[in-house]
Amino acid sequence: MINKEQLEHLISDIEYLRYEAESLKTVIETVPYSEKPLGGESILESLMTINLSQCKVIEILNEMNSKGTKVDVDNYSIFQKEVLEEEQLQDIKVLDLLDEIINNRITLVDYLAKKPFSFYKLDIKNNSDDVSLYQLLKELVHKERNILKEVASLVLTYQKDRQFQREISAKKRV
Template sequence: MNTTEQFSRITDDIAYLVDEAEALTLVIDVVPATEKSSGITSILDMIYLIDHAQLTYFRPLVEQLFSLPKVQASLPDFRTTADFSSIQHESTEAVLKNLIRNRKSFVAYLQAAGQDCIEKAGEINGQTRTIADVLQEMIVFERQQLKLVAERVLAIDRSNQNKGKPQQ
């Protein structure tokens, strides 16, 4: 795959999160997004973690790799730096809107940087990684999170349907 195709595929995958988040806004009001049970992360926390990762890890890392001649970074895992208490009084809709706004901004940044940006590399936590590698890691993480959100929404929906059925 050449650079043009790779860049197009990556930016399409990254932009797809906007579609997923917009679709979530249609169903999120019918499920208890802040509910946590049996050690399971809430839907709100899962959505927040995607945005947190984008804002505090992936985007700053991409910007450093793109703009600095030599990058050597040692970054903590974004999962350990998320402050879930900061969103507990926000609506799920507000968290989704922030995610959508931030993602659109990131996609615009990447498109302005151009296709050659994905080949720039630096040393991240002791490994040489390109911008394409970092973006692919972000895509994989987000797909996993969105899968968990979908599974959680389905489980809640099934539970609600079962509550409405008469016992046999």
């Protein structure tokens, strides 16, 4: 059972991604965001996965408005990872993607903030089980946090590598 404090905390967590995306805008162009690390996703793919997930949640919320709780989350593949070819990655403007994430997140938070407490208790279908909207949103936050940790780790690694390369270049000149 959820209470209003838990709900407020969840909405705050959902809103947090907006600020993370705004922070990323200041450093993203200094790292190779379209480069895929060995066996992993590029930063760009991770950001696209986050945006796609939140867009699908917005679609689910819109469908709930028209169909009530007869929504089947399985039809949306909410947490599907976005995988692109190198050429496709080059065509995406990362700052535009971050702006899209920010704008979609504002839309999502505004929508959720207007809903009554009872709305979050509504059950919807997920893998033939009933889950509350609250549980679905909590899972979204959990998965986004994990993705953002990976992105932050990659950004830090790329920045450290760049600093190391500068230090080596400086030593060669001396």
